[in-house]
Amino acid sequence: MEDSPHRDTRLALDLALTVRHDGDGGIADDLADPSGLTAWVRARPDLLPGAHAYRADTDALTAVRELRTAVRTLFAHAVRPGEPSPADAHRLLPLPEALRRLNTAAELTPTVPVLHWTEDTAPVLERRPAQGDAAITALLAQAAITFLTGPDRPRLRACHAPRCVRYFLKDHPRQEWCKPSCGNRARVARHAERHKRTVT
Template identity: 75%
Template sequence: MQDTMSRDTRLALDLALTVRHDGHGGVADDLTTPAGLTAWLAAHPGLPGTDADLSAVRELRAAVRALFAHAVRPAAPSPADAARLMPVPTALDVLNTAAARTPTVPALRWPEDTGPVVEHRPVHGAPDLTALLAQAAVAFLAGPDLPRLRACHAPRCVRYFLKDHPRQEWCTPSCGNRARVARHHERHKQAR
């Protein structure tokens, strides 16, 4: 993925990618235990949170993946989501409710060599984990990177990714290799 990816885009994708291929033909979930959330948080310095946030983060992730599936239409969603997608209105409600957990107020900033800029600051302290994740997802889903979002359809892959090149079809070169091998085997199977 591009190095110029915004922090919000990276965070939204990283949350969605906690559902992944397990390497054995199935789907793995990195957030099934409190320790899994703790490890994920350790990989994302600066995010507040504890293992008590696990249930709320899992619900938010389900909403984000449902909205990713909605965003990639008319293409198919990730195979990990296809049979269990949260309805879009429910996903929007979950996302917006989580994002609203931290009320903000407008604050004016006026750098010396530019004009005034309005920032939104939390009213009381720092936002909670799900609020930060939801706000990142909102920024990504309403931002300029969304049109590049794709679901990888290589065999056994369940990832979403940002398309960086017009000819890119898969999230990684290894997924591209798996897809080409699967097509090769299918062609030779049909030729027999």
């Protein structure tokens, strides 16, 4: 398992990024059905306990998708005064509803105390989330809370390259897009717009 702050940042961003551009001008949803959620969780064994054996059902899918809507709403709130992701412009929840969903999900399951003790060390208590559908949703909600209250939140940005709907962490002062290909698309679009204005 990764250290907690890094894990929480990755989980929160990974959940938000399950909404993405589909390459054809629309928006794709990696969590469109229970098999999508199952595959998404299983692809993160370093972040989610019990990921290798996880199997989502429709209730788990609904819970995680509702949580994702709350997280993306809170991401949109966090990037202000910048614009939210274009995918969220018409889907944002009222802030109190997003907070209620997030906090309700975070309390779905308690942590389980686990004792570690070897012959030559003192006993150590580790708190690990319980496993199961509610535990996955709770862990994702808790990760989002930790991220949104942590030191990485001020670096959160929405990418506004053409057709992109991603959020990302700004790594250096001049970074405007989530990845180089988005920067290239934005530059091409600006060049085409300038050329169009010159011709007309």
